Every structure is written in C-alpha cells, then in structure tokens.
Amino acid sequence: MNADVTRILSILAQTASQQPPQPPHALPPPDPRLQHLPKPPQNLADPAHPVSAPPVDPKTITDWPTALRFVVNTLGKDEAVMAQIKKMKKHQHDHEKQWWAAREEIVRKHEARVESSQKVQDLLWASTPESEQDELRTFDQKVHLRSTDMVAHMASEFAQMGIPFFCRGALPDRPDAELQELRKRIVELLEDLCEG
Numbered sequence: 620m621n622a623d624v625t626r627i628l629s630i631l632a633q634t635a636s637q638q639p640p641q642p643p644h645a646l647p648p649p650d651p652r653l654q655h656l657p658k659p660p661q662n663l664a665d666p667a668h669p670v671s672a673p674p675v676d677p678k679t680i681t682d683w684p685t686a687l688r689f690v691v692n693t694l695g696k697d698e699a700v701m702a703q704i705k706k707m708k709k710h711q712h713d714h715e716k717q718w719w720a721a722r723e724e725i726v727r728k729h730e731a732r733v734e735s736s737q738k739v740q741d742l743l744w745a746s747t748p749e750s751e752q753d754e755l756r757t758f759d760q761k762v763h764l765r766s767t768d769m770v771a772h773m774a775s776e777f778a779q780m781g782i783p784f785f786c787r788g789a790l791p792d793r794p795d796a797e798l799q800e801l802r803k804r805i806v807e808l809l810e811d812l813c814e815g
Contacts, residue, residue, distance in 0.1 A: 678786040686783035686805060695812045700780050705813045707773055714769060718762045725758055774802075782809070 675693070680686045694700050729751045777785035784801045 677781040677783045680783040680786075683801065683804065686801070687808065689783055690805060690808055690812070694780070694782065694809070701813055703776070703780060704809050707776060708810060708813065711769065711773070714765070718765070722755070722758060722762070725755060729754075777806075 675685070675689050677689060680689060732751075774785050778787070782805060784798060784805055
C-alpha cells in the first residue's frame with residue numbers, strides 16, 4: 620500500500636514539473652486589434668478575489684453593534700494595539716497597587732500612633748483622630764486627582780489608537796452618562812480580548 624502511494628506521488632510530481640502552472644481561470648491572450656478599446660471593469664463578484672469592506676472610521680461609529688464589530692474584527696487582530704492596551708492596563712494596575720499600599724501605610728502609621736502613644740514622637744506631634752482623618756482625606760484627594768489625570772491620559776491614548784467612543788466625531792451629541800457607559804463597555808471588551 621505504501622509503495623503504491625509513493626509511486627502515485629512521484630508520478631504526480633513528474634507531471635507537475637513538466638507542465639507550466641496554469642491559473643485556474645486562464646483567459647486567452649487579448650486580441651492586439653482590440654487594445655485601443657477601454658478595458659472592461661473587473662468582475663467584483665469574483666470569488667478568487669474577495670472584496671473587503673471599506674475600512675470603518677472609528678469617529679463615525681455611534682452604536683454598540685458597529686463598535687463591537689470594529690473592535691473584534693479590526694482592533695482585536697492588531698497586535699500593536701493589543702500590546703499597547705495590555706501595557707496601559709498593567710500601568711493602571713501598578714498605580715492602583717501603589718496608591719493602595721501608600722494609603723494602607725498611612726492607616727498603619729495611625730494605628731501605631733494609637734498603640735505607642737507614650738513614645739516621644741507621638742508626644743511631639745499630638746496626633747488626634749481629626750488630624751488622622753485630615754491626612755487620609757488629603758491623601759485620597761491626591762489619589763483622586765492622579766487617577767482622574769490617568770483616566771484622561773488613557774482616553775487620549777485610546778482616541779489615538781482609534782478606539783470607538785473615545786474618538787471625536789458624532790459623539791458630542793450623546794449624553795455623558797450614555798457615552799461613559801459605551802466607553803466602559805468598550806474598555807471591558809478590550810480587556811477581555813487582551814486576556815484571550
């Protein structure tokens with residue numbers, strides 16, 4: 620059985636090397652007398668040459684189904700965009716961890732002051748619950764400002780990458796709450812695509 624298959628394959632290889640390759644739908648050479656006439660348009664329904672849809676401008680996307688198709692079919696297949704989104708996500712998580720650790724350190728410092736109120740350091744500073752709350756409130760305000768800046772920066776990067784609902788276009792007419800919900804859904808979709 621193996622000898623028969625090997626023999627058939629060698630015959631096919633010899634036959635293929637003896638004949639010049641022919642395109643599947645080879646046309647006869649054009650008549651030289653007809654060269655001065657305009658060429659007919661290409662057949663758009665030719666299955667050998669599928670016609671792709673024109674690229675979508677993300678600025679014109681105003682609804683979720685179109686945005687979903689664009690993100691999954693275009694951005695989800697773009698390795699550079701996916702790498703940039705992963706990098707942005709890691710950057711965000713790193714900052715969140717740092718902010719949380721810094722806040723926890725402030726809380727631990729306050730707890731240590733209460734426990735060791737007899738130390739000289741505590742006598743000089745005279746810590747009160749109000750001053751501790753003020754310190755936490757000040758820290759939380761700083762984190763809020765930094766996180767707001769980070770969100771604005773990431774939105775700007777998303778706009779530069781052509782992420783729907785972050786690009787300017789037909790979107791200014793949308794209410795803020797609706798636009799924020801669409802952006803949230805797109806970000807969740809991008810996170811899912813980055814993980815998958």
